Amino acid sequence: MTHTTAVLLGVVATVVLDLVVLRTRLLTRRSFWTAYAIVLFFQLVTNQWLTARGVFVYDPDAIIGWRIGTAPVEDFLFGFALVTWSMAWWVWWGRRGVQRSAPRGPRPAVVRLATRRRRWPAGTTSRSGTARR
């Protein structure tokens, strides 16, 4: 089996895991695709770093040869599978009640300052004259 075949099977397995086995249905959610788009951007950067320097050396016979930058296109399908598996299991364990919500600890002062609410109450018109979004 080539790497190309393996990643295509990996993508199919991922879809089945999410929609049928775990029924997390992440692939139908805007939250998932937004998160995946962010991860994909960083995958482009980090995979370029690794493949351009030849940390991974691919057997030309194992891949189809299409590349995004210096990274074989297969890497992106592999990444899609890994990222989706990770998120799907996270959601699934949360559903099962394993640490569903994060414990509410005190917030660091610097974070309180950075995320401080505006002074005018919600629903009122701000100084710039725009109604609340």
Add this chain to the structure above:
Amino acid sequence: MQHLTYVAMLVFVIVATLPLESVLRVGVYARLRRLGLVVLCAGVPFVVWDAAATRAGHWRFDTSQTLGLVLPAGLPLEEVLFFVVVPLASVMTLEAVRSTRPSWPVGDEVEAPEHHRDLP
């Protein structure tokens, strides 16, 4: 410096996602049990896949760009850590989206409408 090429990428991913824990309060480091189960259920199968593909000769690693520790599976230490770091970053990103868009369901909400068990 060359032997730090791979580990630098892992450090970058950890450092880049770390602020999410405090700024957006994603609470992934605060939920290590759940994270550990993700690594077990998602990371481990991919390590097995990776080791099999490496053994089949689909690719090899330039060990001059790694720290030099090769694990029994035939994978450099960094390659195994990759399957811890990437699930961690993935989950943190999903939680970051939830933090900024609380109205977008992720699927583990208490009142998730599609969450019902079918009878066996």
